[in-house]
Amino acid sequence: MSTEEAVHKVVNELYFGIISPGDIRRFSVAEIQTADTYDEDGAPITSGLMDGRLGTLEPRQRCKTCGNTAIRCPGHFGHIELAVPIIHIEFTKIVYDLLRATCRNCGRALLSDNRIAQIKNRIRHTRKLLGTVPSEIYKNVLKEAQKKECPHCGAPQYKIEFAKPTAFYEILVEEGAQRLTQSMIRERLERITDDDLELFGFNPKTARPEWMVLQVLPVPPVYVRPSITLESGIRSEDDLTHKLVDIIRINQRLKENMEAGAPTLIIQDLSELLQYHVTTYFNNEASGIPPARHRSGRALKTLSQRLKGKEGRFRSNLSGKRVDFSARTVISPDPNLDISEVGVPLDVAIRLSMPEKVTEWNIDEMRKLVINGPEKYPGALYVVRPDGKRVRLEFVVDREKVAEALEPGFIIERHLKDGNVAIFNRQPSLHRMSIMAHYVRVLPHKTFRLHLCVCPPYNADFDGDEMNLHVPQNEEAQTEARLLMQVQGQILSPRFGGPIIGAIRDFITAAYLFTRKSTLLTKEEVCRLLVAANYEGPLPEPEVKEPKPLWTGKQIFSLFLPKDLNYALKATICRGCTRCLCEECPYDAYVVIKDGILKCGVVDRRSIGAEQSESLLHRIIKDYGSQAGRRFLNRICQLLKLFMTTQGFTFSFDELELSHAAQRKIEKTIEKFEDRIGKLIVAFQNSTLPRLPGQTLSESFEIYVMNKLAEARDKAGKVADEDFDIDNSGIIMTRSGARGSDLNIGQMAACVGQQSVRGKRIMRGYVNRTLPHFEIGDPSPKARGFVYSSYQHGLDPIEFFFHAMGGREGLVDTAVRTQQSGYMQRRLINALEHLRIEYDGTVRNSIGDIIQLIYGEDGVDPAKSDHRKAVNVSRLIEQIKIMMEKGEPAPKPYITERLHEVEDQLTPLLMKELKSQLTKAKLSREGVDQAVNLTLENYKKALVEPGEAVGIVAAQSMGEPGTQMTLRTFHYAGVREQNVTLGLPRLIEIVDARRTPSTPIMTIYLDKEHRKSKEKATEIARNIICTNVEDIAEALPYIDPEQGRVVVKLNSSMMEERGITPEELADALHLPNYTVNVNEGRLILKPKKPTDLKKLLDGIFAHYVKGGPGIRRVLVTEEMGEWVIRTDGSNLPRVLEVEGVDPTRTITNHIHEIAQTLGVEAARNAIIKEAMGVLEEQGLDVDIRHVMLVADIMTSTGDVRQIGRHGISGEKASVLARAAFEITVPNIVEAAINGESDPLRGVTENVIVGQSIPIGTGLVDLYMSSAHREKTK
């Protein structure tokens, strides 16, 4: 350690620029002139591509430049003098812009002096106002400076054309197109003055434009392009070396030809070829050129390709690095472990090591370890002496001697042992609970073992999952892991402020069975269980005393509850009766815990399950701390495990057998529905079926049938569900929430139901039929994929086939979804990673711009909140009530006064809640004091801490549930006729800030006058729906050749439906060159002057008549006692101005439209509302603070910006961070031109340079005031 820590410098900033030819020559150690690499002996050729001065690859050879061996030599650049200047491919675009914007004669910017001064002023002004200058300004200047004549020297300017990839032509008036040679271009670029360059955003100190045309080519050191020796002894060169060989060869040829005075044609051809090779050397995927290929036909991987993309240098080697001290193997469950433990196989434990310092106190033990050596378990791998010398024990013959030589101060790298801290991880690491610190438990066999309760945060199962283990190697890292990453510290998820770790599957079944009223245990059983659960203490009084003492499960369970816990909740088995009988619940579903005794109710998922907020487990953790929560979970799991294994629990095939009565009932139910569907089919075939608004007849039919079939399946399932009694294992599992749902039971026992592809009944296959077993056009359920059978009975071949079709879609869906949500997560993380809480409580990005003044608007950390709330006031007061002795209620003024004192320290919401609860509770003065103080105290405890990576947490909290979302959900918004994109696609749409949503929808509320009656609402709906001529025409328009006019036959019923009178129609058609006539149900258009009617004929249908453009469909529905209009299509500005509409409540899901008509703040609210709506609809619990942060950063510039490369990620302050995200090379090029510097204050950029990140504990720094330092001097 000591030697390596000696030199430790911090990179503060990184500058970008274009390297000048002078610099290239100065840095060069050798001019490379020979295209060869090695001679026959295998020695590098001098001034060849493998010149020894560039560094050496041979292990024991020394570098000719620096004298170091291969490990220590950093490598040195050489150079190639190019015979002609060559344009660097990545700069062609900017070269083109510069050529057009500057004078061909004098090189000045094509702007008058006046204008230049103006622009300079403007740039200065914006810099003062905004702190930076947006790149659009420079782009506009470049565009503006394209003139026909130079305002400075008066020389005429010609158009310049750019032919990809590297050719430029000047279009002269007389001579026509003239090719600009590279030297001419270079000359022109040289003439541009430094002052003018600044107008274009150049930093002339670091980037002169002529440097973009290369005269000298740097040759990278050999370490960048190592040659490899194959097993057969054949040397194989790197792609870059191959390319350099090409360049040198052509360059030499060109030089020779030029010296020999060869004809220009040859020279030109050769320089063209050289240009090609240099271009492909930089970028082998540039558009317009065929990629250079290897002999085998594989395209070469040159410089650009090395950097960009997922496998490129940035993402694969710089943002993520390989590590030592890690292990990976299959995982398996072990309920005997503690939840914070991980079982590590012995084979892993003897290969991973942990450094331990030898002290006087442990020296004997350490000696033993050294003697045991690397193979015998508690042993050691290395001994590190204080001078840094490492002794590898594997190669030591006499370990006893080494052990004898141990002295305090030595470091032993010993085997992993029980109680060590290790970091455990399962990919994909979607949230911070995917990486947690566990305590090591060395176990036999070959798999990592983990407790079942930690499966939910890792999203792990045991069907072959593998996980990774990392061992932190120093005290600092270990301590940090222990304090921040420990399992019990992660029980409460920051996503929703509830426990994400908890009992699952059989534990829940067991808890249910154990706490059932019927469970009675003998003394022997009780003792055995309690010993397993590590209980020490007295036994409670047995519930049944005669004939022998028996204890209930509830009594035993109560032993593990905190003694002063009071809580009540409804269990999962609750049937949701209309009137809750509370304690008298016939299902024992009302859980009451009084003074730590489970009085009534069964314990199931709602109480101890994972991802259940406001559960028993949640309460214990919140009120007694995470350590108590861990202990509770451990002990009940041990208890339940033993109970379950002694009792046994099996779901057998026989248990799915239904009673005869039930079977008949199911048959009858299905028959009944078949009848109804038969009627629907008849009605459909006779076209007497009522059409649903906005749907065709067959669409309506499908909707009807699908609804009926779904109903049939549900009914059948319900019959089956009711037929099984509560002791049925399947029912026990579904009711207690351990696994499965009623639907699964129904499918297994009664009827599998409709199979669907793309949300519709199965239609594909043969022409108008699914399979040849059916008649053409057969719309019966069986022919469209309805499975009558149950899984227990088995499917017939046709049903099986349809089932497989539906099943395949499910698989495809999952595969597509993981990709999409993965990318969304990456973008979210990238856009938000650099946000953190500052010491003043603000949320700022890496350069200190404010995103939120107070995090989440109340400063509360969701992970420390009580299921979103900062303080659970009602529970707090309840507890005080129980604790306090009854006293005289405090007078109201006293409460008000006490509240007033803390007003500026609490949020308005908390104040309100506290006030109403206090006035209700009738506490004594003392009680009021305590309530107020405790609220304040708890609120302060729940606040976020400075340094917290709130951005990353928010991104994870939105991204992680993305994987759980269903991909294609078209949901019916209120009315079943309306389809809205929901689920993952909609969430992606929101964070993408798409210009138009895929299903724009408006909800239009009406004013007092119109909201009461359907007629009035319909009236307004008519004014809103967009009507074109097409919508009211009966047939296609035609030309009446005799009269020379265009005639459209009108559909009077449609006109009536849309509320258009003939007069209105004539008025609405605003055609100045035609006379418009409407009579006898015909629209007649006659031109005033004879014109070609064809154009009118084509255009007439699209002609606008009435309503808001873009609104395709309107639906008038009744919601919450008032009539509202829902529309397909959106046009907010227009609708808001329609009379009768209540503009204050009318909304759309089109976020950009809201931004334009109501402003950014409204757009922010819309984003929050839409995103929360999507998440809630999917039943995902995400704290609103995360969504708010995303909305805030999206709207922080006054525009709605996308989360991605065109928005937030593209505007990050750090060049490296931008390059590491996407569009790597152009980002670096632009940074070079502008002379940007990377302040290295964000996350990615510091990871890239290998420094600690300025977030969380990495933010803590030691500062010393300079005044103080001077004094000490």
Next chain:
Amino acid sequence: MNSKVTLEERKAKVLMKLRGYKLLKREETKNAISFTVKMPKDKKKALIWCIPTESTVGIQYTSQLSKAMKEAETERGIIVTSGRYTPAAKVNAKKKGIELIPRNFPSFNIFEHEFVPKHEILTSEEREKILAKYRMKPYQLPRIKASDPAAKAIGANPGDMVRIIRESPTAGKYVAYRYVVEG
């Protein structure tokens, strides 16, 4: 349209109310309704023209207005219309100090909409206080564009700071600030 008060006049009324302009005089000319108002900030007069048209508003309107402004000795002019502005009119308006209210400016008080929180322009003392409290430059705040409907409604100009009083689902009430930028 079918109501007696034109859409433009309604828009102008809303604008005057939101910005706290005091109406001094209402006149009807042949192609516009003109209001003379007093601005609350500097007690200066401004002229608002409502041009009831759906088509384009060209340079002739802006030059007419600037003439009228000179006659009435007002420094600022505002045009309210439902039509489009020609690019020339926009350039001319900028030169003459005329503010063009965009065509989609709503004819109701947008702060009554459930999505739009209240916006206020900060006085320079308030501004200094906030900047000092958080030790920042104004451009470090979140921004709002001067063309934003809410900023337009209260007449905020680039360089101003705006206080936004939000209804917060977590805190009850929350005060945010935005810095007005060009655009």
